[in-house]
Amino acid sequence: xxxxxxxxxxLLSVWAGRGQNTFNEMDSLITAGVYKEISSVxxxxxxxxxxxxxxxxxxxxxxxxxxxxxxxxxxxxxxxxIQDGLxxxxxxxxxxxxxxxxxxxxxxRKEKITIESLLTMSSMLECDDWNELSRGQEEKMYLIExxxxxxxxxxxxxxxxxxxxxxxxxxxxxxxxxxxxxxxLGDVIQNVTGSLQxxxxxxxxxxxxxxxxxxxxxxxxxxxxxxxxxLNSRDLIKIGQLYLNDGLWNNEQIISSSxxxxxxxxxxSMEAPNYDYGYLWWIGDFGxxxxxxxxxxxxxxxNKIAVFDDLxxxxxxxxxxxxxxxxxxxxxxEILDTYIIPSIQII
Numbered sequence: 208x209x210x211x212x213x214x215x216x217x218l219l220s221v222w223a224g225r226g227q228n229t230f231n232e233m234d235s236l237i238t239a240g241v242y243k244e245i246s247s248v249x250x251x252x253x254x255x256x257x258x259x260x261x262x263x264x265x266x267x268x269x270x271x272x273x274x275x276x277x278x279x280x281x282x283x284x285x286x287x288x289i290q291d292g293l294x295x296x297x298x299x300x301x302x303x304x305x306x307x308x309x310x311x312x313x314x315x316r317k318e319k320i321t322i323e324s325l326l327t328m329s330s331m332l333e334c335d336d337w338n339e340l341s342r343g344q345e346e347k348m349y350l351i352e353x354x355x356x357x358x359x360x361x362x363x364x365x366x367x368x369x370x371x372x373x374x375x376x377x378x379x380x381x382x383x384x385x386x387x388x389x390x391x392l393g394d395v396i397q398n399v400t401g402s403l404q405x406x407x408x409x410x411x412x413x414x415x416x417x418x419x420x421x422x423x424x425x426x427x428x429x430x431x432x433x434x435x436x437x438l439n440s441r442d443l444i445k446i447g448q449l450y451l452n453d454g455l456w457n458n459e460q461i462i463s464s465s466x467x468x469x470x471x472x473x474x475x476s477m478e479a480p481n482y483d484y485g486y487l488w489w490i491g492d493f494g495x496x497x498x499x500x501x502x503x504x505x506x507x508x509x510n511k512i513a514v515f516d517d518l519x520x521x522x523x524x525x526x527x528x529x530x531x532x533x534x535x536x537x538x539x540x541e542i543l544d545t546y547i548i549p550s551i552q553i554i
Contacts, residue, residue: 230258233546237262242538246271247440249523252551270421270437271525274506277436278389280446282326282470282487284396286462287410293399297323304395311360325388326486327380327474332361334385345386352426355394358387377476382484386433393432403430414461417442440523447514447521471502494548509535513543518551
């Protein structure tokens with residue numbers, strides 16, 4: 208027994224040395240500015256924080272602008288509505304709770320757009336943030352006052368012969384990244400509860416012990432559920448841990464285990480980047496020699512809150528490299544690939 212115990216201690220010591228050296232190298236490169244405008248790296252393994260560093264004048268209290276990572280929290284609030292019995296399920300039509308008068312391009316099919324189609328970025332309306340020509344591109348939304356009406360005014364998407372129809376695509380859905388759709392989910396939450404902000408605090412934040420946060424507010428006066436929520440890094444860890452726990456927190460089911468599982472299960476796919484998409488969670492592989500599948504919140508600037516169930520791991524990487532597009536996402540992916548995932552895999 209003593210021999211076995213000694214062997215375990217030696218193995219853990221070897222990992223601690225290798226892992227710490229790897230984390231030290233990562234820390235040095237971030238501090239030196241090789242990885243640009245990183246503001247925090249927080250790593251939680253088996254429910255305990257094993258690495259926590261802040262950079263570029265950030266600290267533990269800093270409320271990071273999570274940009275589109277906010278969308279995942281919006282999806283979580285939809286899960287809370289279902290858990291609380293305020294809506295039945297994701298198959299309900301969003302129009303039932305988000306009616307807008309005098310819309311452009313009226314079409315009865317709009318009334319059948321489900322909450323799930325908004326959670327999976329696969330509704331039938333012509334909305335694509337990654338295409339500057341798209342009528343639903345988010346920068347055009349920001350020019351007007353009513354962002355919910357902006358979405359419902361959009362025309363139905365067309366599929367000429369040379370474009371793959373949803374039925375021909377993986378999971379039977381046509382992925383099209385649409386911030387306006389998540390704004391509509393916010394409108395659903397607002398109309399069902401009477402106050403999105405109060406409900407978010409009561410049903411989610413207060414239960415997770417999240418006290419300090421900042422919502423950006425839309426021109427019509429409701430919180431922006433498509434991006435910009437300010438949270439500190441330790442509280443972002445809690446969001447990831449909630450899903451790692453299958454929706455359970457302090458012995459209370461905040462969202463159902465089935466909703467948590469559905470959220471991190473592929474529902475739509477995209478060619479570039481090579482990721483799948485669940486309920487406002489991205490899904491992909493990270494690591495160097497051995498890839499590890501995880502699901503992650505993603506926001507402009509390179510913000511990532513990544514969860515790896517098989518490793519019992521949650522990682523928060525916040526960054527403000529907002530003007531560099533894919534470069535910002537690539538550098539935080541590289542940190543996961545090169546330093547964090549390999550260090551945890553050898554345990």
